[in-house]
Amino acid sequence: MLAKASRLFHTLWPLKLIQHWGLFYYRVVRRLLPFKPTTTKATKVDFVTSNFHVYQPQGWKGRLEFEFLNRAAKLNAETWQAEEQSLLWHYNLHYFDHLNAKNNEHTVEDEAELLLLWWQFHKPLQGIAWDPYPSSLRAVNLCKWGWRHNRDFEFIPHDTWLAILDRHYQEIKRKLEYHIQANHLFANLKALWFLQAALPEYRAKDGKWLNKKVVRELGVQFDTHGGHFELSPMYHRIMLWDLLDMLALGKQVPDFKEVSVQIKEVASNALTWASALSHPDKEVAFFNDGAIGIAPSWQDLKGYAKQLKAVYEGYENAEYSGYVVQTVNKAKLICDVAEVGPTFQPGHAHADTLSFELSLGLQRVIVNSGTSEYGVNEERLRQRSTAAHNTVVFENRNSSDVWSGFRVGRQAQIINKKVHLSCTESNIEATHNGYKPALHHRKWTLSPCQLVVKDSWLGRQATAEKKSYLHFHPNVKLTKENEFSYVLEWSTGKAKLSIAAKDANVTIEDSTWHPGFGKVIKNKKLVLTYHNPKSEILINWDAKDGC
Template structure:
């Protein structure tokens, strides 16, 4: 909130002048309007009068169960935010508590079991919050309903290496914050949650912190794999500080391999590898597109990568600026918006905003020591629907001051190895950073980079056209 009825969400500003369901705004903006996330933002105590008035206005102008605000997902987020606001010392008041109870009762009858994933988990979390916050038989039923599946969903949605199963660093951070909230709830209402569940959630949060630490650039923010935008979820530093306040320690995850002048951390179940040289880090995607039954946040980004040298991003994926079903959404999910090999079709058949048909399958993932560093190789069959059924093979070799990326397409088809440059370095690389293209035909093409929702920045990509089915680019730094 930047005023009593003025807001900025997903890079877009607006007011309540046209009500709570403004058709001139994106569906995502309208959803954010009903979340009440500002109740927990930095400096929220200074905006308490705005928040109190806004809660009262929401109750007056959103009768049950009309409008977007009563959809299960925004209802779940709003319930938790109202409860935590009250727990932190603000006063909801009787009218708001009655509304909150009505929202909980409605949510209990409308769990998003058809969507699953983070939507269902948010529903369950909200019922656990409401069942702990209120008392009595009805509250006990809400609590029992939430707890019935909560532990099972934690085990389903968090992989053994600590990664969230949707394989998006942004949704990983959101889910981690949810777990920390549940531990905080237990501190305020001890005994409402089973001790074994709290201990399991705490351990899982520690693993998720470890995963996020591996998957964070030196600038403090994550790489853009699948749906991911900076500024939506809390970053590593904020989440780590929250965990420390709750007594939760970050755990070590993944397999660490030391090479001459290089280090790798392999998050095998998630399918990501962090390669480090002297002063540089690369993030490599050898992952599935996401859960087989829930690919809605997946991109056609198999075998893509991002590269930072020092604290500066050099090579990036295109990011996510919007949801919906329009051409920008389709492009941002497509292969050409990622730093990987691009052919005439997407490596995974993304469509409809949140749908995926024929999907690339990564295979032959190998991480080995070389005489002067570490080598990561993998392949995918996402182009098998093309004539001759070609397979893309990629090898990243990290040395002390060099990252070499070798691409092979067999059988040979027309394709380019795309390397999207971070906008700040697209016109001129920082001093001490250079690249060479010993194999393939180099060109520059315009590209876009969406670091945040609602913002698309013009940049360029180094496109290396494969020659006889092969391309090589070598990044060097000092």
């Protein structure tokens, strides 16, 4: 009972006052007093001519058949739901990303028919279709589609189109996700920006208010490095795409041009950050919630930025929002010496403090486990746990108390950090207090053909049981030479791994890697169990493989 109370306290204490109010408003007030139906207030529709890029895969297979998160299903026409599919799957259904998807082979007539079918079913309802986040993403997709295809109201009549857009504006504005904040709130504001561009009367009425909100969130959610404050490379790319979309729109709407100047500056820094937190294969590093195929590719981002003349600098060996990125010849090391994320919204955080990933050439060698699902279940908890990452578990505890699907209680804090980088060698070290009274200190030294990882423990209980995990990419074959020496091999190279630890035990165990939602790929992990306050891992590779 006391443990549950402590967890709840540490979860709720960091929240902002407006988040507490939002939780009360949605969970109490609006359950007692449900939202009333809206009536159309706008009378005019404007059109813009921006060339918006696309990156989403085509999820609509025709009729009422869809595929999201690598799971295909057919909707029940009576309920607009698919059996055995998750809430996230149904959220994707209501995003209507297929209206602006890559390789779209559907006719405009078919798209309009599906949209009108959706509208007739959901117009009198509330439910998840009108939750603010899917409503926000759908609103942006509707605006883009309408500006491209429905300028003469050929496919959807004027009054119907006006009613659809107006309903979205009112629903999103009255449901702004102040209780969640972060990417959800920014998505709400982006949607209102697009809808104001389409509905000039709302722009005249609310334009100054909305611009002020957008500017505020730019300052809150993006730091001076350009990094999004949730510290997920995947969500960072999604947020960066939002910035580029808004920049494309802002060039066409005079009332938005002043804010667009600030958006462009943030986007330029965010592009550098996105490049730094990508592996040589150009896909995202797996820190916090991360998967391939959800966010735009690096090529898509670069192409969009080039069109918008958003100039950015190539990344350097440096620290980016607490992630230290070092490239020495063909070896790229990314170390997590960051905070968990914004203390008031760590929903996408994992207990991965002091973890790292390593690529040699184009091959990811040491990888965090990734993310294959959301929801409240054991697998979601396992993927967020410390043991699913390349760091150390102390007494079978997580470094941060991840629980439920998107909750964090006690949060690990970095209490000291030293970073020295050069073109030939790096020394990165940090200490966190997530296991207090014991303190975990880790030091990485990267040189042209070697990585050394040293762990040491300070404070009381420093001799308790610890388990250090290394997870290997599925393409990496792990062969044991002796208990403390291993050979790593992949199609284009190899490396040797050695361990130095007293009174230790090392095992090779089966594990799984999750590079995308719905994807489970078998891989291997190495587990070092020890009690001594110090341990050391050395990885050496041949010159042709990474030097």
